[in-house]
Amino acid sequence: MTKQSEIWTIGSILKWTEQYFNDKGVESSRLDAEVLLSRVLGKERIYLYVHFDQPLQQMELGRFREMIKQRVKRIPVAYILGEKEFMGMDFSVSPAVLIPRPDTEILVENVIERLKELGNVHIVDIGTGSGAIAVSILANCLNVSxxxxxxxSEALAVAKSNAIRHGVDMRLEFVKSDVYDSLSAGQFDAIISNPPYIPEKDIAGLEPEVKCEPYGALAGGKDGLDFYRRLIQEGIKFLKPNGFMAFEVGIYQAEDVADIGRETGAFNHFEIIKDYGNIDRVVIMKKQE
Structure with missing residues (x-):
């Protein structure tokens, strides 16, 4: 984008940015350009099409230019904007947390469906990050704490801000802990997690945007299953009888995760749920009485 006195309209700047992003290898170039410009203008994306010929002010161009610089460095749009939509709600995000993804909504929707059928219940979200999972569940289930x-600590600060933002902070406690280390046994009706599950050998091949996210929220050990072993084997004593565990899993991991649960002998019911791409994405296991 030149700094000359040329008049840039919404239409011309979008066209230029789309091509520039393409040249730099940025995927979803048009969408990213529209989302970023919408934020600069404080408008919905439809506004861009209705006002295609609207000239942009120098201050708006300056703000947009700074966003473009960040995006071509492959910084995710969510980090540039400082928020991401999940389950129809806006969540604050920062480089301290994993960016919530649509696949994780499959996990949350299935947990909500099960919890709504129960009385007052107490759950734990391990590796909460932005708090998207826990906050979404509590926002949809008034019977849940x-x-x-x-x-x-940085992630917990983001999660707490999101709990306050969505009015569930009075029902949600925040604990700094390495998995269960700081928790008391026998207190949860459900243990929920979207843990790190990418095998170490696959980390180097991730997209640059994904590599911007916290390494500890991505890497799941040699085979990607390290955290599932801890979550399941150590978690049995934290789960009440008839309680359940629900996990998001990576591609081809569902049966392996279920097998970890079967080997404990503590669970009597298993479900594997597919995502919208027909990939096994969620594993739920119910503890025996």
Whole structure:
């Protein structure tokens, strides 16, 4: 984008930015350009099409230019904007937390469906990050209280801000812990997690945007299953009888995760749920009485 006195309209700047992003290898170039410009203008994306010929002010161009610089460095749009939509709600995000993804909504929707059928219940979200899972569940289930756990103080600060933002902070406790280390046994009706599950050998091949996210929220050990072993084997004593565990899993991991649960002998019911791409994405296991 030149700094000359040329008049830039919404239409011309979008066209230029789309091409520039393409040249720099940025995927979803048009969408990213529209989302970023919408934020600069404080408008919905439809506004861009209705006002295609509207000239941009120098201050608006300056703000947009700074966003473009960040995006071509492959910084995710969510980090540039400082928020991401999840389950129809806006969540604050920062480089201290994993960016919530649509696949995780499959996990949350299935947990909500099960919890709504119960009385007052107490849950824990291990590795809460932005708090998207725990906050979404509590926002949709007034019968639920919970604990949001993370090893990162920075992540817990983001999660707490999101709990306050969505009015569930009075029902959600925040605990800094390495998985269960700081928790008391036998207190949860459900243990929920979207843990790190990418095998170490696959980390180097991730997209640059994904590599911007916290390494500890991505890497799941040699085979990607390290955290599932801890969550399941150590978690049995924290789960009440008839309680359940629900996990998001990576591609081809569902049966392996279910097998970890079967080997404990503590669970009598298993479900594997597919995502919208027909990939096994969620594993739920119910503890025996």
């Amino acid at each position: 919970g604990v949001a756990v993370d090893i990162s």
